[in-house]
Amino acid sequence: MSARIAKLVPYRLSICGLHELDGFCEDGVSHVVSILDTGHGTVEVFERFGPHHREDFRFDDVVEELPGRLLPSxxxxxxxxxxxERLAADGADHVLVHCFMGVSRSTAAAAILLAQHNPGRExxxxxxLNDIRPRNWPNRAMIGHADRLLGREGALFRAMVDQHRSVTRRYPDMADLIRSVGRGHEVPTD
Incomplete structure (x- = not known):
């Protein structure tokens, strides 16, 4: 675990996509946040994990209302x-957050977990987050909800916009990926 992460949470935090879950079967994962599209079925790889607490979410990777897609609420x-909140009480050791690609919903969820107990450190x-998953593009709808729920008055959202700008500079192809899924309005123009 990087020193930056250790200053924010007392557990190991990992992020991955669905195709990477097999690599965590023997990794001592104690808690899982599983985020997939609304129509996705059961994830059978979890049967090969050791005992763990899991929270399953089903919503689509969208940032605005679209027909036939479920916006993160x-x-x-x-x-x-x-x-x-339960992670500390449960004695979480290794928290794994995944979505389909390991780019947007999972990175937003991980950022929210990191921000939860660290006001003013957005x-x-x-x-x-860059230490955990360098190629990230946190879902802005999720971050917007968290900003309001945590009472950050826009600080978490603004830090995410700066993050999108930084990721675009480091990985110019990410802008093309985000545009290709209909979210080009999120790509900073400066």
Whole structure:
């Protein structure tokens, strides 16, 4: 675990996509945040994990209302925050957060868990996120809900926008990826 992450949370935090879950079967994962599309079925790889606590979420990787797609709701982000509250009480050792690609919903969820107990350290949250998953693009709807629920008055959201700008500079192809999924309005133009 990087020193940046250790200053924010007392557990190991990992992020991955669905295709990477096999690599964590023997990794001592104690808690899982599983985020997949609404139509996705059971994830059977978890049967090969050791004992763990898991919270399953089903919503689509969208940031605005679209026909046939389920937008991440404030209620779902509140549920994630409740799960985050239980991590210390449960003695979490290794928390794994995954979504389909390991780029947007999972990185937003991890940022929310990092931000939850670290008010005023929003830029540190995204620096730590870079240590865990350098190619990240946190879902802005999820971050917006968390910003409101945590009472950050826009600080978490602004730090995410700065993060998008930073990721675009480091990985120019990420801008193309985000545009290709209809979220080009999120790509900073400066």
């Amino acid at each position: 404030e209620d779902e982000v509140a549920r994630l925050l409740r799960f985050g 830029p540190d949250v995204f620096e730590a």
